Amino acid sequence: MFLSHFKTMAAYNRWANGRLYDACAGLGDAERKRDRAAFFGSIHNTLNHILVGDRAWLGRIEGLADSGTPLDAVLFDVFDELRRARQAEDDRIDRVLATMSEDRLAGELAYSNLAGTPFRTPMRLVWTHMFNHETHHRGQVHGMLSQAGIAPPELDLIYYVRSL
Known part of the structure; x- marks a missing residue:
């Protein structure tokens, strides 16, 4: 039931x-990388932050040691490399969910945050x-695309559902 949802x-x-990445590719x-007074400054930095967050949470789910990567780390300076890493992380999400059971979803995850608090x-x-x-920060990038004069794509879940 829940597994299908996730x-x-x-x-x-x-x-x-x-x-979102297709739209961002329309910018130089x-x-x-221009500072737009967003929480992580730029479109590029915000996209990196989303990736950092996913890597941290998936690592916790997989039982890996925390990498200690700061939440504002720029993992990839080159956009095409960042995009490939994003696609690889989306593949990883699928792989982790493929091994997840309903019983595990019904349980708890024990982990520590970056400060070491359990x-x-x-x-x-x-x-x-x-x-x-991810949705929250994609929304920030969406707004920054508008500021940059790029028509942001429709990203709401209902548009995805209608596309099926």
């Missing part, structure tokens, strides 16, 4: 990321948070 969210997430590198969070809420986090 697989749908993963497919939507991939679709939305693809559309300087425009993508937490226990229901696994379903971890997945919900991860997808919500």
Whole structure:
């Protein structure tokens, strides 16, 4: 029941990321990296932050040691490399969900945040948070695209559902 929902969210997430990156590709590198007074400054930095967040949460779900990567890290300076890394992370989301069971989704995830503080969070809420986090920051990029004079793509879930 929940697993099917999260697989749908993963497919939507991939679709939305693809559309957003396609729109961002319409800007030159300087425009993508221009400070726009957003939380992470630029389109490029915000896209990097989304990737950092996904890597942290998926690592926790997979039981990996925390990398300690700061949330504002720029993992990829070159847009095409960042895009390929995003696509690879979307593949990773699919792989992790393919190994997930309903029983595991009904359980909790024990992890520590970057400060080392331990937490226990229901696994379903971890997945919900991860997808919500991406949506939140895609919305910021959406606004920055408008500021840059690029028509931002429709990214709402209902547009994905209608495209099926």
